[in-house]
Amino acid sequence: MRRAVARLYSVADHAATALFAIEGARAGVLAGLDLLGILVVGFCTALVGGILRDLLIGDVPPAAFRSPSRIVVALAGGALVFAGSRVFDTFPAEAFVLFDAAGLALFAVTGAQKAIEHRSNGVVVVILGTLTGVGGGVVRDVLLNRVPAVLAGDIYATAAALGALGVLVATRLRVPGVVALAIGFALCFGLRMIAVTFGWQLPHVA
Template structure:
């Protein structure tokens, strides 16, 4: 199982590094900018995870192969720049979804191997999955995916819970990894395809009720405090297909 987890981790680094390269190309960065975004996305989440768990040294210091993989990914991307530039805009969120699923499982697995509680393992899976992408988006001056209304962190949490529960039940490790990956990836891809989103809370102004016909000439007799309470309320609503972050993607 250790070897499989290692290769899954390496695959996650490649996919996330590629997503960083794609975003760097769309942001018109030079090769060094591509390398920075690729490295931050590929190893940023895992670095924070190891620091929180007290793992010394962090994984890419103990095994520099991760750095060489990132360099190779960026190098091949520079050579094939024209092909990457032609990729559809849906490719970035899809690649990010695969990286999210892989890193969620890796983060939860590593925490459990260090005998961390289940809730900590779920949080470490979430941190590993979303932190690198958050840093990538912030460096590219985009609203991070995890902060948008789309189903993103929820998918990671669901995958982490699936892994922790099956691990506690001592399910076969192939089944545990497969179901956890499928849970995270399935939810995220479904959110991308059908534009699923979580409800959001927004402050809106609601006009006070119009006075009755008999009160038309009497003026407004409603006290200021009553008018204030009647005009500001919190509502629960669902966003449409696009939000501020989605419009930013189209720039």
């Protein structure tokens, strides 16, 4: 049972990595980057959130560097976009939103759980969970020379923060680890999808 969960998690983690790399690489294509630039922004979008989290909790080399598999998946995602850019154009935008929300939720809750394991305080758990989910996209946007979308746009990082908070509260209430992750996942994924569906936005200063 435990092994099955670990296996499921590993598959989901690699799938989310591939998806984030594909999304990042597509942004690179639109920005007119060359093949290497596309691979780099795909890599950053997929892996840099977790790398920053690991640097901040002192877990170095970062987890993403300890085996080549996630890096290879991220680079393969970028290469796929480069080779078959037009194929991706035909995918419905809704599919991207759906899978992206799932990837965001997965990264946010596992980032939060790792911060808890490293005995971070509650505020830091929420921050590091959120950073794991959105940090890669922020760095991608900085490299593409624009204000990170998560700082100005719709409810995205907020969903990641809610998911991380869910994991934190559930863990404090001694809910078992997998269940705590599931709760956080549902909160993040749910809020994100509801926000997209109804066009919810965070308030701006009037």
